[in-house]
Amino acid sequence: MSCQQSVASYLSDWLEIHSPGLAPSTVAGYKRSITLHIVPVCGTVPLAELSPLHILKALAPLRAAGHPRAAQLVLITLRAALKDAMRLGLIDHNPADLVALPAHHARRLGYWGVDQMRAFLAATQGDALYPAWLLALCCGLRRGELLGLRWMDVDFGAHIVHVRNQRVRIEGVTYDRPPKSEAGRRDLAISPPLEEALRALRKQQRQLSPYVLTRDGQPLTADALRYAFRRACAAAGVPEIPLHGLRHSMASAAIDAGCELRVLQALLGHAHLSTTA
16 A cells, blocks of 8 residues: 655645534644654655654654653554544554653642632632632632633522533633533533522622633633732742642542542542542
């Protein structure tokens, strides 16, 4: 079998064909891997001649720079693209399958204990974003889910928050999109303190907005939320943790309180129990 189409040409065609069915964040990740790391090293190589050695050379700079996760994503991109090339009969084997996935150990996110959670909430009760902190610590919402929460998703009558939307920023453009998986679409009970805070926020919003978290009538941005959280941590005198650490704090407190893992999986919107574990 001999396919003289270059790796760069094939990957360009592959991305163009598959992009419409993928999430914008996935497309952006594929583009980065292809344009920054694969094409500069082996873009001119004929597709049928691509070897594990070519791929290892593409991964080498990332490994040397101490970016094993980025190297993983490059290899994962190649494996997916070359699997499709095999299906199309362009190549008879997948050289990316012969390359071991670079080892990567995720950094543990910081989180708070129950006492720190209580101290933070007590200190921020008068903040404009107090409902956001409650939603993260009581419901475990992700950042994009916080930013994408709409008033139409808040059912005061049933005391439920419907997680149906998230706002994500990719390559400078903000998108509204549904949760990544069906498990991410979930209905969460609103506690009395959270409902009280949300009702108060609704009355305070001078400019009508479809979104719960706003600034001057416009949807709150991820940067604004992150900076506000850093200031709130300092004012409350609690250790600063990543914003996503609020979700981890909620999960840890739930486990300590005896919550079953599968119940927590549903609350957090994880597609796989292993992620929750």
